[in-house]
Amino acid sequence: MSKNITGYDIRPVNRFDVTRVKSVMNQILTEEYSEREYEENMAPEWCKMTTQNILETLKDFGFHKYKYIVSVTIGEQRGGGCKMMSNSYWDSDTDSVASCSYKSNYIFVVATVFAIYHY
Numbered sequence: 001m002s003k004n005i006t007g008y009d010i011r012p013v014n015r016f017d018v019t020r021v022k023s024v025m026n027q028i029l030t031e032e033y034s035e036r037e038y039e040e041n042m043a044p045e046w047c048k049m050t051t052q053n054i055l056e057t058l059k060d061f062g063f064h065k066y067k068y069i070v071s072v073t074i075g076e077q078r079g080g081g082c083k084m085m086s087n088s089y090w091d092s093d094t095d096s097v098a099s100c101s102y103k104s105n106y107i108f109v110v111a112t113v114f115a116i117y118h119y
Contacts, residue, residue, distance in 0.1 A: 012094055016063050016115040021098040024057050029102035029109050037106040038076035047072045054111060069114040077108050084110060091117065 032050055050072045058068055075082060088097075094117035102109045 010119060012063070012065065012117050014061075014063055015094075016066060016096045016098075016117075017061070018096055018098045020061070021058070021113060021115075022100050025054060025098060025100045025111050025113070026102070028053050028057065029100065029111060033102050033104065033107055033109050036104075038074070040076075043074045047074055050109070050111060054113060058113065058115075063115065065118045067116045067118050069116070071110075071112045071114075073110045075108050077103060077106050082108065082110075086112070086114075088114065 028050065032046070032053070036046075051070045054070050054072075055068060058066075073082075073084065086097075088095075096115045097112065098115070099110065099112040101111070
């Protein structure tokens with residue numbers, strides 16, 4: 001743990017654990033979407049629900065002083081493909097990203113969490 005001259009933590013005590021977060025995100029996506037078929041009118045509500053579930057889980061992990069950006073994309077599985085990309089400028093020593101996806105014959109879901117340490 002590093003502190004600056006004011007006594008504030010300048011590095012995380014409990015670092016964001018990408019492997020642990022990905023595992024839980026995969027579990028959430030599988031539980032929520034394994035029995036679903038794509039419904040266009042329900043997709044926005046499902047995105048909101050999944051985002052909230054991921055955020056609530058992150059709170060329980062106790063990664064103090066992190067801020068999160070959670071993105072969930074849902075689409076109909078028709079074999080057409082989908083490409084996504086993001087870019088950021090951040091502190092690679094403290095900030096991180098976790099992403100996972102779920103795919104069935106009917107639906108695909110991509111969830112991404114950006115974890116930014118707040119100094």
